[in-house]
Amino acid sequence: MSDDDFLRVTDVSKWYGEEQVLHDVSFEMDRGDVTVLIGPSGSGKSTMLRCVNRLAEAQEGSILLDGEEVLSPDLDVDELRREVGMVFQGFNLFAHLTAVGNVALGPRRVLGLSETEARERAEDQLERVGLGEQFDSYPAELSGGQQQRVGIARALAMEPKLMLFDEPTSALDPELIGEVLEVMHGLVDEGMTMLVVTHEMSFARAVADEVVFLDDGRVVERGPPEQLFERPEEERTGRFLERIASHD
Amino acid sequence: MSSATRPATVRERVAESDRSVGRLLLVAAGALFWGWLAVSWVNRWLGGVLVPVGQPLVPPAAVEATLAGVPGLAAYAADAAFVVEMTPDLARGTWLTVVITGVSLGLGFVIAVPLAVTRVYGRFSSWVSLAYTELLRGTPLLAQLFVLYYGLNLASYVPGAVSGVFARDVVWVAILGFTLNGAAYQAEYIRGALESVEEGQITAGRAIGLSKLETIYHVVLPQGLRYAIPSWTNEFVYLIKYSSLAGFITVPELYYRADQIAAETFRYTLIFLVTGAMYLALVLTASKLMVRVEDRVAIPGLGAGSEE
């Protein structure tokens, strides 16, 4: 709770029409931290993530990123999104572009790199996620695991200071989850700051500095993974953990 | 394709060769049609280097004499000679039909894309483009042409810069009419295709910092326009046929020429059969061309173009 938190979310509330989907959500992260958000379907995990890069607009509260107020109306939203990468459950790759084309689009059109520079950067990022052989494949020609790795490379190519992951492995066949988690482990080792929605408990256990349990738009409980997973203080947390454990 | 596991049956082989014979005939007919049109045009453009302007490329008398000697075809020799005699007029008309259709389709496309984009992604502008599309699709094309030609007398306002490009300035009025009308239909087809581009890709575009317009330009349009090709081809084909309405505002395109010849010679059936065949040639060319374009731009791994 120091003044120099890298990301500080304070009392964020959000409504869709009449329905309040986030209730005074607060948590904070240091640079290089990994925070995992868990919670039942509809609890507001995706919405919370989207508020951080302003794909969704929070109506109340404060989100400070590196000292800057994300929710300020004067903020340059495109500038913010350049610095915050996002990875989606459904990959959301650009279907008409090759792997390189997908990754190079941001550097080329947003960062203004030349065609060659953008391509080189894209190739570097694809190699980083283990896709050195798939530069010119189209999304429809790649497996789900490969597509998601392109999705990660696309976000990394913008050289973000924060990465948001929204259930990056939950659309994948079980045998393809490992390759994506491996890439994410690599990012953790490199010191990337990551806010991750996932139900991969082994991943959370291994790398999370803090786990935040959301239910019904509220932070029910938060803490280091060993504490939250082994000795949850709230009954709801325990019940939720049991439920997902029985699904594994 | 043909399976390697079992030999083709006789029936399959016959069907296969039927298809290739049919294809060959179609290609030959197409080559003859476009060859005739192109040579006629070059001849006219160069002031009659091959045959005097207004004369058929082959003498009707020779055609009649040749056919008269062929058993079974002799009965049609006179009709054939008559048709050949009319070919210079028909060639000019067909040429104008091609130009009107092509130019209107191209200009219409330029208007249709922003119309479709505002329709899908605009707020206020979405209503403007909806009103435009409904107005133009909801009223008869012929009435629209009459308003432009008789009502607004636009033929007398054709700007000096383009006046004289065609033998008659009214051609520009027809092009304007077809452009405005076609744009509305094209916009509808394109709109449907834009809507089929996954929402998630737009989100992903915004998430890397592209603006809404940039996302539309770099992500939505390249896909939407590809998906629009099959339905857009309908509009292409319709326009070829609808362009005959230009005849009603005295544009001397194919239908107008045919109607004039028929009125002078009373050979309605024969002339309109031949004219119909020419429209058919244009329509088939257009649809075959668009199938090629679709295959050419198909996204690997997706859609019809990728099927092996």
Ligand SMILES: Nc1ncnc2c1ncn2[C@@H]1O[C@H](COP(=O)(O)OP(=O)(O)OP(=O)(O)O)[C@@H](O)[C@H]1O
């Ligand atoms: N664009 C939207 N418009 C209206 N309501 C929405 C919208 N997006 C989300 N909601 C609602 O907000 C609530 C939280 O949704 P959210 O997608 O954030 O949940 P989630 O925790 O990510 O769930 P899941 O595990 O299913 O992805 C849900 O009740 C959902 O119906």
Ligand SMILES: [Mg+2]
């Ligand atoms: Mg979600």
